[in-house]
Amino acid sequence: MKKGFAPIFIAGYISAIIVFVGIIGFYWQENRKTPAQPINFSHQVHVQKVGLACTHCHTTVEKSSSAGIPSVQTCMTCHKAVATDKPEIKKLTKYWEDKQPVPWQRVYKLAARKYVYFSHKRHVKAGLECGNCHGNVQVQAVIKQVPKLEMGWCMSCHRAKNAPIDCATCHK
Ligand code: HEC
Ligand code: HEC
Ligand code: HEC
Numbered sequence: 001m002k003k004g005f006a007p008i009f010i011a012g013y014i015s016a017i018i019v020f021v022g023i024i025g026f027y028w029q030e031n032r033k034t035p036a037q038p039i040n041f042s043h044q045v046h047v048q049k050v051g052l053a054c055t056h057c058h059t060t061v062e063k064s065s066s067a068g069i070p071s072v073q074t075c076m077t078c079h080k081a082v083a084t085d086k087p088e089i090k091k092l093t094k095y096w097e098d099k100q101p102v103p104w105q106r107v108y109k110l111a112a113r114k115y116v117y118f119s120h121k122r123h124v125k126a127g128l129e130c131g132n133c134h135g136n137v138q139v140q141a142v143i144k145q146v147p148k149l150e151m152g153w154c155m156s157c158h159r160a161k162n163a164p165i166d167c168a169t170c171h172k
């Protein structure tokens, strides 16, 4: 009778360890590229609630290699009047008054930018959606890096879409 329980305890113990490791792994993965930001800016609020287009703030995404992060000026066109009593907007206004840019932390950044060429313009002109590469930004209160920006990720889409895959396309 007593003996019969031992394997169950051992199995329970092992499963507990597996679940624990799994949870740690999940949080580590979730936090992989989610740095703390100086202001709690929410894409969900501005895209879904306020109804702004991505290009309202990322103004160069269709015409240059980089998408661009908006200046404080862009925010202040609304926030001189909107939600001015809120602590986060007071922080924003302080940057504005001090004539300082908000030190936003980058989420999507090619580690290998020195030897990899990437351009937003080409991809947007080819008809790709922001969501093909950035996930559902409009529902993210805090922006998260969805795909890993590895060569295999670029390559698999290039193969699927018949885009060039010779090395010189991305390595100049
Ligand atoms: C077109 C107008 C507009 C622009 C541009 C805009 N916002 Fe907003 N923002 C709003 C509105 C409207 C709300 C309130 C939404 C709601 O009802 O919760 C808001 C809410 C916020 C909040 C939450 C305030 C709170 O605590 O309730 C923050 C923080 C914020 N905006 C930051 C920014 C930053 C930073 C920028 C520039 C990158 C920016 N906003 C650009 C209209 C704008
Ligand atoms: C009201 C202005 C505003 C609008 C509209 C907006 N963004 Fe942003 N976006 C920002 C700001 C400010 C940051 C930097 C802060 C952050 O990462 O949350 C940012 C960061 C990002 C980043 C991460 C960049 C990096 O490497 O740090 C991506 C990707 C992005 N936005 C995509 C989008 C997409 C896609 C849309 C449309 C669905 C959109 N944004 C609409 C203001 C905006
Ligand atoms: C083919 C994939 C792809 C598409 C489509 C795409 N992006 Fe990106 N995005 C990237 C990559 C890769 C980076 C990192 C670039 C780097 O480090 O130079 C990036 C970086 C960014 C950044 C950080 C700042 C910057 O200037 O690079 C923002 C903001 C951004 N994207 C917004 C957008 C928006 C808005 C759209 C849609 C209009 C979009 N992206 C479409 C792949 C994509």
Ligand code: HEC
Pocket (backbone or CB within 6 Å): 110, 116, 117, 118, 119, 122, 123, 126, 128, 132, 133, 149, 150, 153, 154, 155, 157, 158, 161, 163, 164, 169, 170
């Ligand atoms: C979701 C699909 C997708 C992803 C992911 C993607 N690409 Fe592309 N890429 C395309 C398509 C489609 C084209 C063809 C555009 C055209 O026909 O002008 C293209 C074109 C290019 C070009 C221009 C090719 C030329 O003719 O000179 C470069 C450079 C490039 N991609 C680099 C990258 C890099 C680097 C990454 C990863 C960081 C990446 N791409 C990720 C779909 C993708």
Ligand code: HEC
Pocket (backbone or CB within 6 Å): 110, 111, 112, 116, 149, 150, 151, 154, 155, 158, 164, 165, 166, 167, 168, 169, 170, 171
């Ligand atoms: C569609 C774009 C694209 C094409 C085509 C491409 N690469 Fe890459 N490559 C990348 C990106 C992006 C990285 C950076 C990956 C990272 O930072 O993890 C990279 C990284 C590398 C590295 C560094 C080691 C590594 O794996 O991170 C080598 C070596 C390399 N590429 C060789 C090649 C060769 C050889 C070819 C041709 C067969 C090729 N690449 C074609 C996008 C591309």
